[in-house]
Amino acid sequence: MLNLIPIIFQFLLLSSGYAEETKWIAVGDLHNWFSEAGCEIEVGRTGQIDDQQDGLRWPAFYSVQDNQAAKAMWLGCAAFYDPIVDKDYEHKVVHVGPRFIDVSNETMPIEFILKGKYDHTRVYVDGDPATDLNYFDIVDEIDENLTSDRLLINRVQMSMGIHMTRKIYAYTHQDHQNYYIFEYVFKNNGCYDPECNTQYDQTINDFMAYFQYRYAISREGMVYDGNWLPQSAAWGHNTMNEVIGEHPDSPADSIDQFYDDGEIMRAMFSWHGYHAGAAFDNIGGPNAPGDGHLGASQFAGVVTLHADKNATDSSDDLNQPSTTWFMLSDDPLTDAGSDQYNASRMTDEYLYMSQGHPEKSQAQQVGTDNANSFSPGGQSNPGGTSQGVGYGPYDLEPGDSVRIVYAEAVAGISREKAYQVGINWNNDLHTDQFPPNVSLAQKYMMNRYSRTGSGEDGYKNAWVYTGVDSLIQTFKRARKTYNDLFVTPGTPPPPTDFNIVSGGDRISLSWANNAEDWPTFNGYRLTRLKFKPDTTVFVYDLENGEIIEQDESIAHVWEFGSGQTSFDDLSANRGFDYYYFLEVLDDGSQNNNIPLKSSKFFTITNSPAFLKRPPGMLEEIRVVPNPYNIAGRDMQYGVSAPDRLMFLNIPGECTIRIFTERGDLLKTIQHTDGSGDEAWNSITSSRQIVTSGLYIAHFETPAGENAIRKFIVVR
Numbered sequence: 001m002l003n004l005i006p007i008i009f010q011f012l013l014l015s016s017g018y019a020e021e022t023k024w025i026a027v028g029d030l031h032n033w034f035s036e037a038g039c040e041i042e043v044g045r046t047g048q049i050d051d052q053q054d055g056l057r058w059p060a061f062y063s064v065q066d067n068q069a070a071k072a073m074w075l076g077c078a079a080f081y082d083p084i085v086d087k088d089y090e091h092k093v094v095h096v097g098p099r100f101i102d103v104s105n106e107t108m109p110i111e112f113i114l115k116g117k118y119d120h121t122r123v124y125v126d127g128d129p130a131t132d133l134n135y136f137d138i139v140d141e142i143d144e145n146l147t148s149d150r151l152l153i154n155r156v157q158m159s160m161g162i163h164m165t166r167k168i169y170a171y172t173h174q175d176h177q178n179y180y181i182f183e184y185v186f187k188n189n190g191c192y193d194p195e196c197n198t199q200y201d202q203t204i205n206d207f208m209a210y211f212q213y214r215y216a217i218s219r220e221g222m223v224y225d226g227n228w229l230p231q232s233a234a235w236g237h238n239t240m241n242e243v244i245g246e247h248p249d250s251p252a253d254s255i256d257q258f259y260d261d262g263e264i265m266r267a268m269f270s271w272h273g274y275h276a277g278a279a280f281d282n283i284g285g286p287n288a289p290g291d292g293h294l295g296a297s298q299f300a301g302v303v304t305l306h307a308d309k310n311a312t313d314s315s316d317d318l319n320q321p322s323t324t325w326f327m328l329s330d331d332p333l334t335d336a337g338s339d340q341y342n343a344s345r346m347t348d349e350y351l352y353m354s355q356g357h358p359e360k361s362q363a364q365q366v367g368t369d370n371a372n373s374f375s376p377g378g379q380s381n382p383g384g385t386s387q388g389v390g391y392g393p394y395d396l397e398p399g400d401s402v403r404i405v406y407a408e409a410v411a412g413i414s415r416e417k418a419y420q421v422g423i424n425w426n427n428d429l430h431t432d433q434f435p436p437n438v439s440l441a442q443k444y445m446m447n448r449y450s451r452t453g454s455g456e457d458g459y460k461n462a463w464v465y466t467g468v469d470s471l472i473q474t475f476k477r478a479r480k481t482y483n484d485l486f487v488t489p490g491t492p493p494p495p496t497d498f499n500i501v502s503g504g505d506r507i508s509l510s511w512a513n514n515a516e517d518w519p520t521f522n523g524y525r526l527t528r529l530k531f532k533p534d535t536t537v538f539v540y541d542l543e544n545g546e547i548i549e550q551d552e553s554i555a556h557v558w559e560f561g562s563g564q565t566s567f568d569d570l571s572a573n574r575g576f577d578y579y580y581f582l583e584v585l586d587d588g589s590q591n592n593n594i595p596l597k598s599s600k601f602f603t604i605t606n607s608p609a610f611l612k613r614p615p616g617m618l619e620e621i622r623v624v625p626n627p628y629n630i631a632g633r634d635m636q637y638g639v640s641a642p643d644r645l646m647f648l649n650i651p652g653e654c655t656i657r658i659f660t661e662r663g664d665l666l667k668t669i670q671h672t673d674g675s676g677d678e679a680w681n682s683i684t685s686s687r688q689i690v691t692s693g694l695y696i697a698h699f700e701t702p703a704g705e706n707a708i709r710k711f712i713v714v715r
Contacts, residue, residue, distance in 0.1 A: 020044075020103050023114050025150050025170045026136035027599050028177030030410055031060040032068065036112035038156045038166055041097035042070035042214070052235050053219040058178055058298060058410035060601070062534045064226070066219040067300045067410055069236045070386070072097030072212035072334070075158055075186070076350040078393075082341075083200040084159065084192055089343055091350040094158050098212055098329070098386070100338035108194045111155040114139050117146045118493045121602045125500045130607040147486040148181075149599075157196075159340060161204065162396075163189040171481070172599035173488045173591075179409035179478045181305070181486065184209065187401035206393035209404060210353035213302065214329050214386040215239050215270040221285045221295035228287050229296065230277030230372070232382070238282075238371040240273035240449065241326055241387040242363040245304075248318040264318055265479075268387050269301030269471055271464075273363070273371035273449070281457040283450065284422070284464035292426025294418035294460075299467045300410045303475040305482040307391050311400035320404075323390030325355050326362040328376075330383030353390045362387070368451045407478035412467030416538050416547045421463045423540055424456075430545040431459040441468045489591045492518045492584040494602035500580055502609045504675070510566040511582055515598070520586040522595065524560045526567060529579045531638040533604055559585075574677070575624065575637050575646050577608030613676030616649030618707035621699060624648055627712035628682070643682040643689065645711070647697065650676055654701050661694040682713070691715055 021036045022045050032055045033045050043051050056068035073096045080092035096107045103109055116139040123131035143151075148169040156164045169181040186209060192198040216222075216236035221229040232238070245251070245266035272285050280288045285296025307320030327334070333349055340346070362385045366374050375381045394402045413421070424430045435442065445465035452458045481488050495511040515521055529535040530553070537555035539548045550557070558567065572578055581604040588595040624646045625636050633642035647656060652674040658667040666684040682690050692715045699707045 020101060020109070021112055023112065023138060023152060024136040025114070025152060025168065025180065026060065026133065027120070027149055027601050028170055028172045029058060029060050029601075030170075030178045030180065031055070031057040031136065032180070034152055034154070034168060035096075035101075036109035036154060036156070037096045037101050037103050037107045038109075038154060038164055039073035039096035039211075040068065040071045041101055042099050044097070044101065050224050053216045053222060053224065056215075056300060056408075056410055059415055062415060064219045065298070067215055067217050067298055069216040070098040070212075070214040070329070074208075074210045074212070074349060074353055075160065075162060075164075076208045076210065076346070076353050077160065077204045078206040078350070080160065080205070081200070081202060082160075083198060085341060089346065091343075091347045092160050092340070093346040093349045093353075094160050094340050095338040098214060098334050099336045106159050106340050108157045108159070109154070110157055110194050111153060113141060113153045115141045115143050115146060115151040115153065117144055117149050118142070118602075119496075121494045121496060121498050123498045123603055123605055125605050125607040125609050126502050128607060130500070130605045132604070132606050133602065148488075149491070157191055157194045159192055161188060161190045161192060161200065161202070162207070163187045163191065169486050171488050172491050172601075173596065176477055176481060176488045177599070178411055179407045179474050181405065181407045181478060181482060184404045185401050186396070186404075188396035188398055190398055201398040203398070204396040206354070207396050207402070208323075208350065208353045208390050208392035210323065210388060210390040211302075212327060212386050212388050213268070213270070214384070215300045217270065217272040217298050217300060218285070218296045221287060226287065226295055228289050229282060229285055230275045232277070232372060232384070233272065233275055233296075235383060236329060236386070237382070237384040238273045238275040239270050239384050240363040240366060240371050241268060241270050241361060241385055243268045243324045243357075243361045243387070246321075246324045246357045265303060265472070265475060266318070266321065267301055267303040267475055268324065268389060269299050269468070270387065271299050271467070272296035273366065274368065274451070275372050276370040277372070281451065281460065283457075283461045284418070286422045286425055286460065288426065291419075291423055293422035294413075294464065297418050297464050297467055298410050298412040299471040300408075301471055301475075302389060302406050302408050303478060304389075304404075304406045305479055306403065306405040308394075308402045308404070310394060311396055311402055314403065321389045321391050322356065322393070323354055323388060324357050324361070325352065325388050326358070327352060327386050327388050328379060328381050328383065329386045330381070352388065354393065363449065368449060405482060407475065407482070409471060409474040409478060411470035411474045413463060413470065415536075416540075416549070417463065419536075419538070419540050420545075420547055421460055423542055424545065425460040427542060428456045429542060431456040433545065434459060434462050435466050438462070438466065439469050441472060442466050489596060491596045492521060492586050492598050494584060494598040495582060498582055498603045500605060500609045502612050504612050504614045505570070507569040507572050507578060507609045507611065508566070509569065509580060509582075513563075513565045515584040516562055518584070518586065520589050521562065522585045522587040523562065524564070525583045525585055525597065526558045526560065527581050527583075527600070528556045528569065528572075529581075530554045530576055531641075532577070533579045533606055535579070572611050574611045574613070575644070575679075577610055577638070577641060579605045579608060581605070611677075612673075613648060615652035615674060616676040618651065618699060618701070618705055620649035621707055621709055622648045623697060623709050623711040627714055629714040631714075641679070641681070645680050645682060647678045647680065647699075648676060650678055650699060651701050652676070654699050656680075657698045657700075659696045659698065661696065666690065666695075
């Protein structure tokens with residue numbers, strides 16, 4: 001034994017209840033949260049089961065696009081002496097996830113810092129903070145020299161004498177905003193606690209770094225939200241996991257399309273597979289009870305960019321990862337009883353981590369069967385299948401380290417195409433319009449994983465499986481970024497301030513001019529969205545089978561040149577909610593003449609602006625609409641406020657009391673903002689929505705003046 005520093009140990013109960021710190025990276029079109037423990041476990045951010053799918057959101061402009069169910073990082077080795085308990089182990093394994101975490105005794109955080117090239121914009125609507133980034137982008141340090149737009153630095157001391165440094169790079173460039181690059185360095189520093197009060201120098205033999213990915217694609221159609229897909233799909237019961245590039249010396253001819261210029265691509269990816277509980281062909285997650293649009297057409301996966309050959313040779317080892325074996329998501333080894341001092345359990349875990357490559361991936365074994373029914377060897381499988389990726393084994397002498405780099409990405413067909421294809425499928429129209437010039441990758445997917453190549457199901461699946469091409473292209477872009485030392489063409493900075501003020505006849509907007517110092521600055525683009533921040537701005541013309549990229553009644557765009565930092569929107573309509581975002585444009589000279597822009601996520605407002613009337617007189621008061629008819633609820637004040645009634649031309653200050661026809665008081669509203677408008681969402685004081693009937697609104701000013709208006713609700 002070398003340099004064993006004696007201290008008094010107080011053994012603590014291992015607990016998964018510790019609320020570790022988490023941070024979001026949410027400035028591109030892929031949003032995810034990250035844990036200071038070094039990996040993101042199941043329901044690890046909120047602890048709520050309805051957040052089973054939480055994170056890895058793409059396309060993040062739209063709500064409920066989560067694809068992540070759970071992850072795990074297990075670090076293991078062989079022939080290990082543990083000075084904490086003065087015991088030799090055949091195998092030692094420390095864990096983060098998929099369901100267990102112990103940041104006090106096992107994976108102990110040391111540093112957790114988010115750096116940004118720019119801070120997020122200070123956004124205000126009517127004087128109140130109005131950006132999600134106040135919660136999703138807590139930047140600790142601004143560094144204008146960063147190669148990426150965000151860099152999360154995470155250092156963790158492991159109780160097996162390994163120090164881990166994790167760096168996560170994220171980008172806002174429009175071609176690079178749907179992946180993260182992870183850079184890990186595992187160093188044998190011989191420390192067994194964060195302060196290194198206990199240090200013991202020994203060689204870490206056969207070190208393995210093993211990552212487990214449990215994807216559930218995607219939340220939109222699941223039980224927690226849209227609820228048109230089978231319940232267990234929400235935890236990935238029907239997830240399919242494919243692996244490519246695991247045999248670099250003898251690549252399979254059928255998947256040579258995953259190679260380019262002779263360089264192997266080592267990757268895994270997952271998608272929403274067949275489920276026995278679906279009464280329709282559920283590839284892509286079509287909303288069969290509704291309009292048919294696809295709610296689970298994403299592909300999520302990981303590509304290895306670099307893995308050291310050994311501690312003294314930092315060249316890339318094409319034979320890494322050495323393990324690509326899948327694991328049942330509810331395997332007993334994944335439960336909350338993970339124990340770094342249970343010898344037999346750690347040996348079983350290490351065998352999982354180091355067992356190499358299966359003859360066939362989980363997806364290849366499932367084929368066109370129902371993925372939720374996959375039961376290898378007859379094992380019960382209520383949770384579905386996770387993909388394991390393991391690197392090693394490495395021998396690490398004291399002071400040695402190894403470096404592993406990979407990218408995680410989500411991609412697929414566009415939101416517009418997901419609507420077009422799903423609506424065509426649902427109506428069995430235009431389903432002869434298959435993707436042109438398909439790749440070998442798409443053919444591979446169709447041949448192996450679609451039950452049909454014709455008809456409306458074959459049409460839908462053919463388009464969904466072109467998403468593989470999108471993911472592979474994303475992997476290639478991530479690889480280029482890594483090869484370019486984590487650098488992409490820089491996007492312009494967002495404005496430091498963005499201010500929106502609701503008025504009586506206009507909505508006034510202003511912003512800071514800091515971006516005009518950008519060398520290739522070329523103006524601004526302002527976008528207004530009606531109804532809600534993630535409004536669908538395109539429309540699909542089913543009759544002609546065409547997407548109209550922008551519905552002018554829902555979205556409007558203005559462009560401004562240098563020097564203009566304010567604008568009055570005079571085209572808004574009274575009674576509707578409006579949301580805005582502002583992008584800074586460049587001239588394209590840094591990006592092959594393709595203009596770059598600052599990310600819209602810096603400035604998207606999360607609170608509505610709307611027109612406010614000047615105060616009116618009691619005799620001018622109107623109730624709109626009157627009658628209110630549920631049949632036209634979306635056409636009255638839109639999908640963001642389908643139950644809204646407006647009281648117009650009211651005094652600037654008054655009390656509004658709403659009664660039933662027989663005189664029961666349902667709601668009291670104090671109107672104090674000085675305008676002539678007040679909205680009511682048809683909800684009573686007891687949180688009940690009003691039924692059909694005649695209602696009476698009584699208005700009383702502070703001076704005691706009164707007025708009454710009657711209105712009708714039809715439900």
